[in-house]
Amino acid sequence: MSTVDTRTAPRGRDRVARVVLxxxxxxxxxxxxxxxxWMLLSSVKPEAEIRQATWLPRTWTLENYRDLFDRLDFPTxxxxxxxxxxxxxxxxxxxxxxxxYALAKLAFPGRRAIFLLVLGTLMVPGMVTFVPQFVLVSNLxxxxxxxxxxxxxLAGPFGVFLMRQYLMSIPDDLIEAARVDGAxxxxxxxxxxxxxxxxxxxxLGILTFLASWNNFLWPLVVAxxxxxxTLPVALALYSVGQNRIDFGLLLAGAVVVVVPALVxxxxxxxxxxxxxxxxxLK
Amino acid sequence: xxxxxxxAAVLAIATVLVAGCGRDTDGGQDEAxxxxxxxxKGEITVWAMGTEGEKLSDFxxxxxxxxxxxxxxxxxxxxxxxxxKIASAIAAKQTPDVSMLGTTWMGEFAKxxxxxPTPTDLIRKDDFFPGAWATGVVGGTAYAVPWYVxxxxxxxxxxxxxxxxxxSPPKTWEELTAMARALKEKAGAESGLYLQPGGTGSWQSxxxxxxxxxxxxxxxxxxTLDSAQxxxxxxxxxxxxxxxxxxxxxxxxxxxxxxxxVTGKTGAFISGPWHIGLLSxxxxxxxxxxxGVVRMPTRKSSTSFIGGSNLAVFKDGHNRDGAWKFxxxxxxxxxxxxxxxxxxxxxxxxxxxxxxSLAGDPFLSEFGEQLKSAKAPPPITTWEQVASAVDAExxxxxxxxxxxxxxxxxxxxxxxSIGTGT
Amino acid sequence: MSRRALTGWAFxxxxxxxxxxxxxLPVLASLVMSLTDLRSTxxxxxxxxxxxxxxxxxxxxxxxxxxRSMVNTLVFVVVGVPLTTVFGLAAANALNSGLIRLRGLxxxxxxxxxxxxxxxxxxxxxxxxxxxxxxxxxLLGVVGVTGPDWLGSTSTALPALVVxxxxxxxxxxxxxxxxxxxxxxxxxxxxxxxxGAGRWAQFRHVTLPALRPTLLFGAVVTGIxxxxxxEEPLVMTRGGPLSSTLSVSYHVYNQFGFGNYGYAAAAxxxxxxxxxxxxxxxxxxxxxxD
Numbered sequence: 002m003s004t005v006d007t008r009t010a011p012r013g014r015d016r017v018a019r020v021v022l023x024x025x026x027x028x029x030x031x032x033x034x035x036x037x038x039w040m041l042l043s044s045v046k047p048e049a050e051i052r053q054a055t056w057l058p059r060t061w062t063l064e065n066y067r068d069l070f071d072r073l074d075f076p077t078x079x080x081x082x083x084x085x086x087x088x089x090x091x092x093x094x095x096x097x098x099x100x101x102y103a104l105a106k107l108a109f110p111g112r113r114a115i116f117l118l119v120l121g122t123l124m125v126p127g128m129v130t131f132v133p134q135f136v137l138v139s140n141l142x143x144x145x146x147x148x149x150x151x152x153x154x155l156a157g158p159f160g161v162f163l164m165r166q167y168l169m170s171i172p173d174d175l176i177e178a179a180r181v182d183g184a185x186x187x188x189x190x191x192x193x194x195x196x197x198x199x200x201x202x203x204x205l206g207i208l209t210f211l212a213s214w215n216n217f218l219w220p221l222v223v224a225x226x227x228x229x230x231t232l233p234v235a236l237a238l239y240s241v242g243q244n245r246i247d248f249g250l251l252l253a254g255a256v257v258v259v260v261p262a263l264v265x266x267x268x269x270x271x272x273x274x275x276x277x278x279x280x281x282l283k
Numbered sequence: 284x285x286x287x288x289x290x291a292a293v294l295a296i297a298t299v300l301v302a303g304c305g306r307d308t309d310g311g312q313d314e315a316x317x318x319x320x321x322x323x324k325g326e327i328t329v330w331a332m333g334t335e336g337e338k339l340s341d342f343x344x345x346x347x348x349x350x351x352x353x354x355x356x357x358x359x360x361x362x363x364x365x366x367x368k369i370a371s372a373i374a375a376k377q378t379p380d381v382s383m384l385g386t387t388w389m390g391e392f393a394k395x396x397x398x399x400p401t402p403t404d405l406i407r408k409d410d411f412f413p414g415a416w417a418t419g420v421v422g423g424t425a426y427a428v429p430w431y432v433x434x435x436x437x438x439x440x441x442x443x444x445x446x447x448x449x450x451s452p453p454k455t456w457e458e459l460t461a462m463a464r465a466l467k468e469k470a471g472a473e474s475g476l477y478l479q480p481g482g483t484g485s486w487q488s489x490x491x492x493x494x495x496x497x498x499x500x501x502x503x504x505x506x507t508l509d510s511a512q513x514x515x516x517x518x519x520x521x522x523x524x525x526x527x528x529x530x531x532x533x534x535x536x537x538x539x540x541x542x543x544x545v546t547g548k549t550g551a552f553i554s555g556p557w558h559i560g561l562l563s564x565x566x567x568x569x570x571x572x573x574x575g576v577v578r579m580p581t582r583k584s585s586t587s588f589i590g591g592s593n594l595a596v597f598k599d600g601h602n603r604d605g606a607w608k609f610x611x612x613x614x615x616x617x618x619x620x621x622x623x624x625x626x627x628x629x630x631x632x633x634x635x636x637x638x639x640s641l642a643g644d645p646f647l648s649e650f651g652e653q654l655k656s657a658k659a660p661p662p663i664t665t666w667e668q669v670a671s672a673v674d675a676e677x678x679x680x681x682x683x684x685x686x687x688x689x690x691x692x693x694x695x696x697x698x699x700s701i702g703t704g705t
Numbered sequence: 706m707s708r709r710a711l712t713g714w715a716f717x718x719x720x721x722x723x724x725x726x727x728x729x730l731p732v733l734a735s736l737v738m739s740l741t742d743l744r745s746t747x748x749x750x751x752x753x754x755x756x757x758x759x760x761x762x763x764x765x766x767x768x769x770x771x772x773r774s775m776v777n778t779l780v781f782v783v784v785g786v787p788l789t790t791v792f793g794l795a796a797a798n799a800l801n802s803g804l805i806r807l808r809g810l811x812x813x814x815x816x817x818x819x820x821x822x823x824x825x826x827x828x829x830x831x832x833x834x835x836x837x838x839x840x841x842x843x844l845l846g847v848v849g850v851t852g853p854d855w856l857g858s859t860s861t862a863l864p865a866l867v868v869x870x871x872x873x874x875x876x877x878x879x880x881x882x883x884x885x886x887x888x889x890x891x892x893x894x895x896x897x898x899x900x901g902a903g904r905w906a907q908f909r910h911v912t913l914p915a916l917r918p919t920l921l922f923g924a925v926v927t928g929i930x931x932x933x934x935x936e937e938p939l940v941m942t943r944g945g946p947l948s949s950t951l952s953v954s955y956h957v958y959n960q961f962g963f964g965n966y967g968y969a970a971a972a973x974x975x976x977x978x979x980x981x982x983x984x985x986x987x988x989x990x991x992x993x994x995d
Contacts, residue, residue, distance in 0.1 A: 018904070019804045026799060030814045032872070035833075037817040040825035049565040052542050054832055072337065096720040109713025115721065122728050124980040125735070126933050128957055129973035131367075132374055132748070132966065133734035134727070139375035156723035159926070163881070166922035170888045170915065186712045200884035207880065211820065218364055222371045225379070226358050237361035242333045243385070243592070244433070244557045246538065248824070255822030262820050263813070270812055270880075366962070374748035391964055394746035482943050532857055536943055537831055599749075664746050668963035675948070682946055704746065 044252040051248045065253035073235050074227070082232040083261075085150045085220070086213040092155035093209045094202055101164025102194050106176060107186075116165070123158035135222055145225045154213060160205050167201035168194070203269040210265050215258065232258055313424055315400035323353040323608040328379035328600070330369070332362045334626050335383060335430075335592070342625055346612050353605055373397045373599075380600035381609060383592050384427060386418040387670075390662035392595070393421035394704065399596040399603060401425040405611050414589040415631045418659045422705075427593035428610050429631035431622070434587045434650055434657040435491055438544070438558055439551035441575040443470040452577035456492075456519055459580045463528040466550030475528040477540065477552040478520060481678020482533050486660075486670045487588050488553045489677050491579045492516040494586035494658050501661050504703055508673070509688075509695035516582075518687035521680040531682045541565045544574070555590065556629055559646050576646050578653045589657035591631065629654075664704030672697035739971040745964030754967070761971030771972060773948050774956040775979075781867055781952065782931045782983065789871040789927055793878025794920070798908065800879070801886045812883070816876040827940040830869055831856065856942055859949040866937045866950055873937075874930070878923045885919030886912070921991040928983045932976060953979075 043051045044065055046058040069075075103109065104116050134153055143149030175197070179189045195202070220231040227235075236254035240247045323346075331339050336359025343355040358379065360368055366388060372378045373395050384392060392398055403425060408416050411429050419427030437459070439452070444462060447469035453459040463475030479485040490500075496519075498512035507513075523529040534540040534549070541558075543549040545566045563571045579587045594613065596606040612618060619630035620638045629641075629650065636642060636651045660666055676694045679685040739761060741754045765771050796815050800808050818826065833840045834855040842852030855865045889912065897907045913920070935954035938944050944951035953976050960969035 022804055026811055034814055034817055036826045036829040037821045039829045099716045100720040103713050103716035107713045109710045124929055125732050125977050126973045129735040129970050130731040133731040135371045136375050139377050144377055153727040156720045166918040169918040200887040204880055204884040221364050222368045237363045238359050241363050243362050259820050370745050395749045397749050
């Protein structure tokens with residue numbers, strides 16, 4: 002599976018390095034999974050036990066999950082979330098790789114200006130554009146529609162920046178060679194650039210999917226009836242009250258949201274470590 | 284139509300770009316219009332938060348049974364960002380017919396001109412707790428109807444207090460301090476009386492002391508936060524921290540208040556009716572026997588904070604008459620009692636409190652008594668911002684031992700520079 | 706128009722169309738907003754506000770809380786960005802070194818904080834940092850040091866949040882760096898090995914230069930994120946104690962909450978300028994003249 006591990010070093014030193022590395026990584030792993038583990042364990046505790054903030058449940062219960070699924074129209078919210086996140090991810094992969102490639106490898110007038118404009122927008126805090134964006138979307142008649150949920154996120158500056166930076170680190174030779182062979186620009190993009198970009202596309206896919214999947218405020222405001230709510234919005238409905246927080250529901254909800262995100266992460270991560278061998282970058 | 288809207292959007296932004304136009308200084312007084320007689324008709328869209336949003340849809344079936352031509356469509360909105368959602372909806376003129384609103388949002392949302400004045404011939408002021416009704420009155424006009432209420436009392440460990448030699452609940456400031464001291468020194472509590480040491484919302488714990496001491500927040504639309512009564516109340520509040528009768532750790536933000544009360548680390552604290560349920564859930568069997576609630580101790584009066592939620596009708600909605608009829612129905616004493624039994628939020632209509640399920644409950648009857656005189660901050664548009672200045676000064680007194688007179692002076696300065704938003 | 710220009714624009718067009726409508730337009734509107742005294746009470750009638758020019762910006766300069774939040778945010782960025790980048794780079798490099806099995810496990814593990822609910826994170830970190838019973842102070846106690854009340858003291862709350870943020874975000878950078886590492890041709894390492902370069906020398910002379918664009922991306926994106934840091938103080942400290950963890954974004958969030966839209970927009974654009982300045986600096990440092 003690994004094709005890049007061609008670095009070789011004297012064997013003895015290797016063994017020491019390996020032991021040290023394992024020790025560090027395992028310690029790191031412990032530190033890192035703690036809260037996640039607590040989240041999992043607490044989601045199967047009764048409310049009172051969660052508040053005591055212990056680790057292992059004294060009473061195991063699926064009550065929180067049952068509560069969650071009983072009170073929420075789960076399939077609807079799940080499907081809404083999936084539709085929105087998949088569309089947003091697909092859009093970003095397509096549009097950002099196109100523009101990212103153009104910015105990194107094609108010389109054309111306006112290139113620098115576009116890059117600065119897009120990068121600048123990435124730096125504007127989201128809070129400040131929220132209301133104007135919503136007024137715009139609602140004036141376009143898109144409140145409570147999938148289009149309203151998806152369109153504003155379909156082309157994100159983050160993805161352009163990521164794709165451009167990644168492509169800049171890829172040598173020009175392959176593209177030039179294809180150009181000399183007389184391949185058209187679209188053909189070069191589809192046949193050479195995209196396969197080369199697999200690691201970056203997988204990364205962008207993971208990050209975009211996750212951001213969209215977890216997005217709370219926008220879907221909450223754009224969806225005006227519950228049948229258009231996404232999962233995070235629905236999960237917030239009953240766990241956070243005016244004066245009290247139901248930790249059991251909150252944590253069970255957090256676990257439920259995280260599972261699809263982790264699946265996407267695992268699938269896409271696997272795909273990119275195989276990427277290089279097949280493209281013949283070596 | 285679509286085309287039109289698109290142009291409107293571009294036009295709006297373009298206009299903003301070039302416009303230097305000022306706003307009308309006068310908001311234009313609204314006149315409450317009457318509601319046509321007869322049954323409600325058509326679809327009534329309602330936004331409600333949390334449990335209210337979850338249960339209202341089913342609950343409203345009794346209303347549609349009485350009004351067969353009406354349909355109530357409820358959207359449940361998470362509390363978390365409800366304010367943002369409603370503000371955005373007002374901006375885009377995409378409001379429902381009716382929405383539940385937090386009592387402290389009233390000044391702001393009424394001022395936008397989005398709310399329809401309450402038809403007081405249909406819904407009568409005198410039916411409600413006066414403090415609750417007042418939260419919806421902005422510039423002399425009522426814009427909302429109280430739906431449910433809450434107020435703040437002192438929760439204390441009866442068993443520990445008794446063990447510490449306190450036999451009757453505290454009725455004055457001196458007695459409250461004495462109880463806190465006894466709970467700490469004789470019953471081993473770390474905090475004899477836990478008070479929120481500043482931070483978001485601490486004004487809700489502090490103001491009851493100020494009001495009970497005769498302080499007023501505004502007079503003739505000007506702030507009076509630096510009055511002697513205010514400063515004395517803040518000094519009293521601060522004394523619990525100075526004498527280490529309350530921790531300076533915010534137990535609320537940690538979510539550990541209930542557990543520390545159950546284990547006896549905290550002997551008493553100030554909170555609202557939701558804590559009855561929370562404590563009986565978390566304290567386990569028999570814990571309800573171990574604690575009691577008592578009204579705010581009397582200084583010049585015993586005056587607590589009143590909160591809860593209101594119902595308001597939007598001008599940009601499509602079914603004004605139906606909306607008000609639905610609210611009128613929700614305000615009937617018997618419906619309020621049924622609603623209390625459905626979601627356990629306390630009725631805003633005074634008459635409902637005659638019901639044995641409320642009057643006969645030892646905890647709730649205490650709340651009911653306090654509600655009669657409980658107060659809310661004035662419904663000014665800038666309240667949340669002023670409140671955060673108050674919170675900041677409470678924190679300085681609690682954590683940094685700042686002088687209370689200097690702190691109330693700072694509150695007054697900050698509040699005056701923020702203004703009342705009129 | 707030349708063929709080259711045409712191709713470039715054709716590739717850019719789909720993105721730029723969506724971008725112009727759904728991002729550029731609202732940004733423009735918000736920029737205008739920052740020059741007005743728009744409040745939430747004007748939302749229904751936003752054209753009737755007063756144009757106040759740079760008044761909002763002038764007022765910000767005398768807003769004590771804003772200045773305080775600027776300092777806090779600056780500290781957060783200056784310490785947090787390098788810390789997170791180093792952790793992320795170290796993790797990516799270790800997992801890519803070929804010395805380690807179970808890489809999939811570690812990758813997922815290090816990524817978990819990114820996807821863990823912030824509420825769970827807050828609870829567990831509070832347990833760990835508890836002044837009496839927390840793990841950190843217990844360990845300090847073993848070596849005879851009395852640990853402080855990490856989140857309750859004005860001098861340690863911000864550093865504690867920096868560490869938590871680095872802990873939470875390095876997995877994100879690791880993912881990005883791992884992708885970047887895939888672009889480095891293996892023969893570069895082979896050549897370096899033949900030249901007798903050790904692991905450290907390989908890292909310095911092969912990995913780092915080749916990773917530069919990705920590194921720049923990671924640092925800029927982290928800088929943008931950290932200049933807008935907000936969630937950690939919101940759930941851990943609510944900006945306290947005594948405003949010692951109040952960030953600019955938190956302040957802006959409060960101002961929006963108070964309904965001061967024009968003022969909050971102005972504060973946002975001050976933040977924007979800071980982000981731009983930091984990014985320019987990073988572009989300079991990491992070698993791209995752009």
